[in-house]
Amino acid sequence: MAEKISVEEKILQTARRLFCQVGIHATGIARIIEESGVSRRSLYTHYGSKENLLKAVFEAEANIWFRWFDCDLPQMECSPTERILALFDLMRDWFNSKNFYGCVFINAVAEHEKSNGWIQEVANSHREKITAKLQAMVAASGAQDPEMVTEKLNLLIDGTIVTAMVTANSEIAHIGKLAAGDILRNAQ
Numbered sequence: 001m002a003e004k005i006s007v008e009e010k011i012l013q014t015a016r017r018l019f020c021q022v023g024i025h026a027t028g029i030a031r032i033i034e035e036s037g038v039s040r041r042s043l044y045t046h047y048g049s050k051e052n053l054l055k056a057v058f059e060a061e062a063n064i065w066f067r068w069f070d071c072d073l074p075q076m077e078c079s080p081t082e083r084i085l086a087l088f089d090l091m092r093d094w095f096n097s098k099n100f101y102g103c104v105f106i107n108a109v110a111e112h113e114k115s116n117g118w119i120q121e122v123a124n125s126h127r128e129k130i131t132a133k134l135q136a137m138v139a140a141s142g143a144q145d146p147e148m149v150t151e152k153l154n155l156l157i158d159g160t161i162v163t164a165m166v167t168a169n170s171e172i173a174h175i176g177k178l179a180a181g182d183i184l185r186n187a188q
Protein backbone atom coordinates (compact mmCIF):
# COMPACT_ATOMS: atom_id res chain seq x y z
CA MET A 1 0.00 0.00 0.00
CA ALA A 2 1.37 3.39 -0.97
CA GLU A 3 2.05 5.86 1.81
CA LYS A 4 -0.37 8.77 1.77
CA ILE A 5 1.40 12.11 1.62
CA SER A 6 0.06 15.59 2.25
CA VAL A 7 -0.76 18.06 -0.50
CA GLU A 8 2.15 20.21 0.68
CA GLU A 9 4.55 17.27 0.41
CA LYS A 10 3.21 16.31 -3.06
CA ILE A 11 3.93 19.83 -4.28
CA LEU A 12 7.39 19.84 -2.69
CA GLN A 13 8.39 16.44 -4.09
CA THR A 14 7.14 17.31 -7.57
CA ALA A 15 8.90 20.68 -7.56
CA ARG A 16 12.16 19.13 -6.34
CA ARG A 17 12.07 16.49 -9.06
CA LEU A 18 11.20 18.96 -11.81
CA PHE A 19 13.63 21.65 -10.67
CA CYS A 20 16.47 19.11 -10.78
CA GLN A 21 15.40 17.10 -13.85
CA VAL A 22 14.09 19.85 -16.09
CA GLY A 23 15.51 23.01 -14.55
CA ILE A 24 14.16 25.77 -12.36
CA HIS A 25 13.61 28.23 -15.21
CA ALA A 26 12.06 25.57 -17.46
CA THR A 27 9.61 24.43 -14.78
CA GLY A 28 6.49 26.53 -14.62
CA ILE A 29 3.91 26.58 -11.87
CA ALA A 30 1.36 25.03 -14.27
CA ARG A 31 3.56 21.96 -14.74
CA ILE A 32 4.11 21.56 -10.99
CA ILE A 33 0.34 21.77 -10.44
CA GLU A 34 -0.39 19.29 -13.24
CA GLU A 35 2.20 16.71 -12.20
CA SER A 36 1.51 16.95 -8.46
CA GLY A 37 -2.24 16.70 -9.05
CA VAL A 38 -3.08 19.61 -6.78
CA SER A 39 -4.94 22.84 -7.36
CA ARG A 40 -3.31 26.18 -8.09
CA ARG A 41 -4.90 27.47 -4.91
CA SER A 42 -3.25 24.68 -2.87
CA LEU A 43 0.17 25.54 -4.26
CA TYR A 44 -0.21 29.22 -3.48
CA THR A 45 -1.78 28.54 -0.07
CA HIS A 46 1.19 26.40 0.96
CA TYR A 47 4.04 28.24 -0.76
CA GLY A 48 2.83 31.61 -2.03
CA SER A 49 5.23 31.78 -4.99
CA LYS A 50 7.67 29.79 -7.10
CA GLU A 51 10.56 31.45 -5.23
CA ASN A 52 9.15 30.33 -1.87
CA LEU A 53 8.68 26.84 -3.27
CA LEU A 54 12.32 26.80 -4.40
CA LYS A 55 13.37 27.92 -0.91
CA ALA A 56 11.32 25.03 0.55
CA VAL A 57 13.04 22.62 -1.85
CA PHE A 58 16.43 23.92 -0.68
CA GLU A 59 15.36 23.44 2.94
CA ALA A 60 14.14 19.88 2.29
CA GLU A 61 17.47 18.91 0.72
CA ALA A 62 19.42 20.61 3.51
CA ASN A 63 17.41 18.58 6.01
CA ILE A 64 18.63 15.35 4.40
CA TRP A 65 22.22 16.42 5.06
CA PHE A 66 21.46 17.64 8.59
CA ARG A 67 19.76 14.31 9.38
CA TRP A 68 22.90 12.51 8.24
CA PHE A 69 25.27 14.70 10.25
CA ASP A 70 23.08 15.22 13.32
CA CYS A 71 21.37 11.83 13.62
CA ASP A 72 22.56 9.02 11.36
CA LEU A 73 26.35 9.42 11.57
CA PRO A 74 26.59 10.18 15.32
CA GLN A 75 24.59 7.03 16.12
CA MET A 76 27.13 4.78 14.41
CA GLU A 77 29.38 2.91 16.79
CA CYS A 78 32.67 3.29 14.98
CA SER A 79 35.76 5.46 14.84
CA PRO A 80 35.53 9.08 13.69
CA THR A 81 37.33 8.13 10.46
CA GLU A 82 34.88 5.29 9.77
CA ARG A 83 32.02 7.71 10.47
CA ILE A 84 33.32 10.08 7.78
CA LEU A 85 33.64 7.19 5.34
CA ALA A 86 30.10 6.09 6.21
CA LEU A 87 28.90 9.39 4.73
CA PHE A 88 29.69 7.91 1.32
CA ASP A 89 27.49 4.90 2.13
CA LEU A 90 24.63 7.29 2.94
CA MET A 91 25.29 9.06 -0.34
CA ARG A 92 25.21 5.73 -2.22
CA ASP A 93 21.80 5.01 -0.68
CA TRP A 94 20.65 8.47 -1.80
CA PHE A 95 22.02 7.87 -5.31
CA ASN A 96 20.08 4.58 -5.43
CA SER A 97 16.81 6.18 -4.31
CA LYS A 98 14.08 7.23 -6.69
CA ASN A 99 14.51 10.74 -5.24
CA PHE A 100 18.04 11.35 -6.51
CA TYR A 101 18.24 14.00 -9.21
CA GLY A 102 21.57 15.47 -8.24
CA CYS A 103 22.07 18.16 -5.62
CA VAL A 104 19.50 20.93 -5.86
CA PHE A 105 22.06 23.45 -4.57
CA ILE A 106 24.64 22.55 -7.23
CA ASN A 107 21.98 22.41 -9.94
CA ALA A 108 20.48 25.78 -8.98
CA VAL A 109 23.79 27.62 -8.89
CA ALA A 110 24.80 26.01 -12.21
CA GLU A 111 21.53 27.10 -13.80
CA HIS A 112 21.40 30.67 -12.56
CA GLU A 113 23.44 33.70 -13.35
CA LYS A 114 26.36 33.54 -10.96
CA SER A 115 25.67 37.06 -9.70
CA ASN A 116 22.13 36.07 -8.65
CA GLY A 117 22.60 36.85 -4.99
CA TRP A 118 20.00 34.90 -3.09
CA ILE A 119 20.48 31.50 -4.74
CA GLN A 120 24.24 31.60 -4.39
CA GLU A 121 23.86 32.88 -0.80
CA VAL A 122 21.55 29.98 0.10
CA ALA A 123 23.94 27.46 -1.50
CA ASN A 124 26.97 28.98 0.25
CA SER A 125 25.16 29.07 3.58
CA HIS A 126 24.29 25.38 3.23
CA ARG A 127 27.88 24.57 2.27
CA GLU A 128 29.22 26.48 5.30
CA LYS A 129 26.93 24.60 7.70
CA ILE A 130 27.85 21.22 6.24
CA THR A 131 31.54 22.18 6.20
CA ALA A 132 31.41 23.03 9.91
CA LYS A 133 29.84 19.66 10.72
CA LEU A 134 32.31 17.78 8.53
CA GLN A 135 35.29 19.71 9.93
CA ALA A 136 34.29 18.72 13.47
CA MET A 137 34.30 15.09 12.37
CA VAL A 138 37.66 15.53 10.63
CA ALA A 139 39.16 17.13 13.75
CA ALA A 140 37.82 14.24 15.85
CA SER A 141 39.56 11.81 13.50
CA GLY A 142 42.91 13.30 14.51
CA ALA A 143 43.71 14.67 11.05
CA GLN A 144 46.47 17.22 10.77
CA ASP A 145 45.17 20.50 9.30
CA PRO A 146 41.43 19.73 9.59
CA GLU A 147 40.50 22.78 7.47
CA MET A 148 42.49 21.58 4.46
CA VAL A 149 41.33 17.97 4.86
CA THR A 150 37.73 19.16 5.07
CA GLU A 151 38.11 21.19 1.87
CA LYS A 152 39.57 18.16 0.10
CA LEU A 153 36.62 16.07 1.29
CA ASN A 154 34.16 18.79 0.23
CA LEU A 155 35.57 18.73 -3.29
CA LEU A 156 35.38 14.95 -3.30
CA ILE A 157 31.78 14.93 -2.02
CA ASP A 158 30.65 17.48 -4.63
CA GLY A 159 32.46 15.59 -7.37
CA THR A 160 30.93 12.31 -6.27
CA ILE A 161 27.42 13.80 -6.37
CA VAL A 162 27.91 15.35 -9.81
CA THR A 163 29.49 12.18 -11.21
CA ALA A 164 26.68 10.01 -9.82
CA MET A 165 24.14 12.35 -11.41
CA VAL A 166 25.91 12.45 -14.79
CA THR A 167 26.63 8.71 -14.98
CA ALA A 168 23.54 7.42 -13.11
CA ASN A 169 25.97 5.08 -11.37
CA SER A 170 25.52 4.87 -7.60
CA GLU A 171 28.75 2.89 -7.24
CA ILE A 172 30.62 6.16 -7.76
CA ALA A 173 30.02 6.58 -4.01
CA HIS A 174 32.27 3.57 -3.38
CA ILE A 175 35.07 5.17 -5.39
CA GLY A 176 34.49 8.40 -3.46
CA LYS A 177 34.75 6.44 -0.23
CA LEU A 178 38.07 4.91 -1.32
CA ALA A 179 39.43 8.37 -2.22
CA ALA A 180 38.22 9.78 1.12
CA GLY A 181 40.04 6.95 2.87
CA ASP A 182 43.23 7.94 1.04
CA ILE A 183 42.78 11.58 2.05
CA LEU A 184 42.18 10.67 5.68
CA ARG A 185 45.12 8.22 5.84
CA ASN A 186 47.45 10.85 4.40
CA ALA A 187 46.18 13.40 6.94
CA GLN A 188 47.25 11.41 10.00
